[in-house]
Amino acid sequence: MTDVMVGLFQTVDTGPDGETGQPSGPLNAEPGVAVMRRILICMPLLLAGAAVHAAPPTPSPCTDAPRAQWLSDEQLLSEVKRMGYKLKRYEQERQCVEVEGWDRNGQRVALRVDPATARIVQTTFK
Template sequence: MKLKLIAALAIAAASPALAFASPSCTAEPKSKWMSEEAMKAKIDTLGYKVKTFEITGNCYEIYGKDKDGKRAEVYFNPVSGEIVQKGD
């Protein structure tokens, strides 16, 4: 019984951390990634206004505003430039 309780508590404690983990965007090496300048240009064509641009794990990540002026947190595949995950 105690083992089940401990296991349940461990899972519950880990769940919030998993919710904030960055997505997996690519398995390609950085030598295959688009340059940051090329990625920023692509993001601009999608209508995003970038406040912060960074590398998070194996993704390009931005914080800024979308084309409607709403806050945006977006993860991009650094090879293809495709959106992998949107958040707020």
């Protein structure tokens, strides 16, 4: 009796006269076991794909303008205040200025501001 490979994880037993019997192998041991093994083989691939799609996007830069064209901190912050925001703190992060404070309604906000134009690129309510 010899085993003939017919697929991944699957062999077919052949009798002495060359007739084939039922497939045997780890995936055909029992129907429940075969399904579970296929799930265990596929699950890491599915989880890896889901993790790639679930990752938060990297924030894009607010401006491509060179630093020489950026507004001064005082000019930028006075523009943001003129728009009705009260400021708590700010910092430069890559090509953006991130500002935390409150809007006209008193709700806490985080702003991403273009340092060259003082245009608000993103508003996140906290």
